[in-house]
Amino acid sequence: MRIVVLAGGIGGARFLRGLKRAVPDADITVIGNTGDDIHLFGLKVCPDLDTVMYTLGDGIDEERGWGRTDESFRLKEELAAYGVGPGWFGLGDRDFATHIVRTQMLAAGYPLSAVTEALCDRWQPGVRLIPMTDDRVETHVAVTLPDDDPAAGPSAGSGTGRTPPDSGTRKVIHFQEYWVRLRASVPAEAVVPVGAEQAKPAPGVLEAIAAADVILFPPSNPVVSIGTILAVPGIREAIAEAGVPVVGLSPIVGNAPVRGMADKVLAAVGVESTAWAVAEHYGSGLLDGWLVDTVDAAGVERIEEAGIRCRAVPLMMTDVDATARMARQALALAEEVRAV
Amino acid sequence: MRIVVLAGGIGGARFLRGLKRAVPDADITVIGNTGDDIHLFGLKVCPDLDTVMYTLGDGIDEERGWGRTDESFRLKEELAAYGVGPGWFGLGDRDFATHIVRTQMLAAGYPLSAVTEALCDRWQPGVRLIPMTDDRVETHVAVTLPDDDPAAGPSAGSGTGRTPPDSGTRKVIHFQEYWVRLRASVPAEAVVPVGAEQAKPAPGVLEAIAAADVILFPPSNPVVSIGTILAVPGIREAIAEAGVPVVGLSPIVGNAPVRGMADKVLAAVGVESTAWAVAEHYGSGLLDGWLVDTVDAAGVERIEEAGIRCRAVPLMMTDVDATARMARQALALAEEVRAV
Numbered sequence: 001m002r003i004v005v006l007a008g009g010i011g012g013a014r015f016l017r018g019l020k021r022a023v024p025d026a027d028i029t030v031i032g033n034t035g036d037d038i039h040l041f042g043l044k045v046c047p048d049l050d051t052v053m054y055t056l057g058d059g060i061d062e063e064r065g066w067g068r069t070d071e072s073f074r075l076k077e078e079l080a081a082y083g084v085g086p087g088w089f090g091l092g093d094r095d096f097a098t099h100i101v102r103t104q105m106l107a108a109g110y111p112l113s114a115v116t117e118a119l120c121d122r123w124q125p126g127v128r129l130i131p132m133t134d135d136r137v138e139t140h141v142a143v144t145l146p147d148d149d150p151a152a153g154p155s156a157g158s159g160t161g162r163t164p165p166d167s168g169t170r171k172v173i174h175f176q177e178y179w180v181r182l183r184a185s186v187p188a189e190a191v192v193p194v195g196a197e198q199a200k201p202a203p204g205v206l207e208a209i210a211a212a213d214v215i216l217f218p219p220s221n222p223v224v225s226i227g228t229i230l231a232v233p234g235i236r237e238a239i240a241e242a243g244v245p246v247v248g249l250s251p252i253v254g255n256a257p258v259r260g261m262a263d264k265v266l267a268a269v270g271v272e273s274t275a276w277a278v279a280e281h282y283g284s285g286l287l288d289g290w291l292v293d294t295v296d297a298a299g300v301e302r303i304e305e306a307g308i309r310c311r312a313v314p315l316m317m318t319d320v321d322a323t324a325r326m327a328r329q330a331l332a333l334a335e336e337v338r339a340v
Numbered sequence: 341m342r343i344v345v346l347a348g349g350i351g352g353a354r355f356l357r358g359l360k361r362a363v364p365d366a367d368i369t370v371i372g373n374t375g376d377d378i379h380l381f382g383l384k385v386c387p388d389l390d391t392v393m394y395t396l397g398d399g400i401d402e403e404r405g406w407g408r409t410d411e412s413f414r415l416k417e418e419l420a421a422y423g424v425g426p427g428w429f430g431l432g433d434r435d436f437a438t439h440i441v442r443t444q445m446l447a448a449g450y451p452l453s454a455v456t457e458a459l460c461d462r463w464q465p466g467v468r469l470i471p472m473t474d475d476r477v478e479t480h481v482a483v484t485l486p487d488d489d490p491a492a493g494p495s496a497g498s499g500t501g502r503t504p505p506d507s508g509t510r511k512v513i514h515f516q517e518y519w520v521r522l523r524a525s526v527p528a529e530a531v532v533p534v535g536a537e538q539a540k541p542a543p544g545v546l547e548a549i550a551a552a553d554v555i556l557f558p559p560s561n562p563v564v565s566i567g568t569i570l571a572v573p574g575i576r577e578a579i580a581e582a583g584v585p586v587v588g589l590s591p592i593v594g595n596a597p598v599r600g601m602a603d604k605v606l607a608a609v610g611v612e613s614t615a616w617a618v619a620e621h622y623g624s625g626l627l628d629g630w631l632v633d634t635v636d637a638a639g640v641e642r643i644e645e646a647g648i649r650c651r652a653v654p655l656m657m658t659d660v661d662a663t664a665r666m667a668r669q670a671l672a673l674a675e676e677v678r679a680v
Contacts, residue, residue: 041440041444042382042440042443042444042447043440072412072414072433074412074433074434075415075433075434075436075437075440076437077434078433078434078436078437078438079437079440079441081437081462082437082438082441082459082462083462084437084440084441084444093412093414093415093418093433094414094415094417094418096415096418096436097415097416097418097419097421097422097424098418098422100381100382100383100415100419100424101419101422101424103382104381104382104424107382119422122421122422122423
């Protein structure tokens with residue numbers, strides 16, 4: 001069975017671990033989000049690709065969900081001692097090696113897809129991991145920073161001792177700054193995958209989709225993870241036209257994200273944080289099946305009315321076995337769809 | 341008192357620590373060797389500048405003499421796990437930060453001299469540290485590698501089971517590869533500061549020499565440290581024409597280098613490893629005074645006959661106080677020269 005999975009970071013990576021357990025012999029291709037890639041200290045950092053690679057290659061810090069196990073942060077402390085930031089992005093001493101190797105290979109002219117393949121030679125994730133594109137796409141977020149934010153400029157209100165009602169500084173910031181530095185503490189007014197319109201799918205992406213038996217959307221962020229992958233021209237169309245079941249798992253359980261802050265970026269695209277609203281956001285033109293958690297069983301009917309086959313099952317990835325059960329449910333739903 | 345010191349790595353750095361102790365109020369400008377700079381992992385590494393900076397800024401690993409105190413090497417181990425080398429060059433986790441900051445500033449367009457000044461803002465070495473040049477100079481060494489050296493190519497003799505008398509692979513390698521990987525275990529057939537002829541002294545170098553009251557050559561390597569600095573057009577001439585005492589300290593004690601493997605590269609330039617041969621190598625056109633160790637007192641007369649004022653004093657930098665005494669002796673000899 002050939003399975004294509006669109007994956008963001010932690011949610012996608014953990015789902016993939018369950019999927020591998022559920023169908024060890026499946027041929028799995030992962031199309032990874034690169035919209036949250038960032039250049040730091042002259043290095044190209046691909047957080048989502050690395051999270052998938054480290055998680056499936058048994059190199060992940062399980063507790064944090066990102067970065068390397070048994071990690072230290074001495075290099076970063078030294079950079080801070082030089083006054084070089086940003087300090088808010090966690091790059092560990094061991095993790096740095098991945099970014100150094102990647103940056104050197106990119107500088108030597110290899111495309112990101114080839115670099116990712118080379119890095120996976122070490123990690124042996126047991127899936128084929130392809131970045132959504134070899135082109136540069138960076139998700140930016142429009143926000144209004146409070147006047148006391150260090151990144152906010154001087155505002156009309158500063159110095160008067162009174163904060164005007166329309167205070168704050170409007171700014172477009174990198175997704176990582178929004179997500180990691182600000183912890184999504186201010187509303188995302190817009191989310192823009194800069195460069196996506198000009199990007200081409202990386203070699204192998206469209207081929208994998210065309211050859212897939214099943215396409216899965218893990219419980220990843222529907223806006224900044226899966227949404228960014230779908231924003232690369234050709235990918236959404238290829239999935240819609242693949243003629244195979246496309247099944248997703250809701251990242252929203254009981255009107256809140258299972259983890260992360262998906263609600264913050266869903267609001268930016270006018271989607272409420274419910275399992276059914278996310279399904280409708282993908283739409284029946286793309287999605288054939290949708291798993292919601294048992295606590296959201298009341299929404300099943302509404303989703304099915306929207307033309308998307310839906311089942312309510314436990315969706316908490318508490319451990320690999322529970323996640324494997326979710327993966328089996330998703331594949332079972334795909335077979336139901338196929339049988340129609 | 342304005343003192344200019346030409347410095348290589350460990351020997352120069354340790355001498356400078358003694359000099360600062362000897363004359364705490366002196367205005368010291370250090371012209372640092374950059375011929376052993378190397379690009380590793382996409383980063384610009386300046387071993388001699390860093391050794392001076394870390395030593396005078398109390399950040400050095402005292403035992404090794406290079407790199408940071410309380411250092412770890414986890415990043416490097418990870419690079420090795422990716423199969424990325426060279427493994428023979430020691431770059432610690434904390435040390436990496438210096439190279440990252442330097443490389444980023446160079447990429448932003450700052451010349452090495454400005455970058456060095458910025459790095460010294462943190463380390464406060466108590467001297468003005470200027471690289472000899474902002475241009476790229478790299479010392480290369482011509483060697484004949486034994487056939488079993490991993491860097492040696494296939495030779496005519498391999499596979500025959502018999503090593504021909506003229507076996508080995510002639511190769512030109514980076515100084516660091518010669519010094520660190522090979523530990524100078526094969527003769528240096530030639531030492532070439534590649535790029536030196538086209539290099540210009542960094543801003544401030546010639547000005548510092550012209551304004552100096554005394555110019556000192558610490559017991560640094562006369563070929564690959566001080567020799568490389570002197571190979572930058574204009575520097576040797578400026579020193580010779582400064583009209584102030586130029587005094588050096590012999591790095592050779594009892595016909596052997598005090599530390600390091602200076603004898604290996606002295607042979608390449610046809611200079612024997614004796615305190616007087618090194619003095620004659622610099623020559624009376626450049627050098628006014630020369631300190632040799634007491635064990636080399638027999639050579640004093642010969643050096644003075646060559647037109648270089650010479651004294652025999654203890655030259656072992658066993659601790660900072662002993663080194664400070666050496667520095668005072670050098671300054672005393674400079675005053676003798678000046679009084680003539």
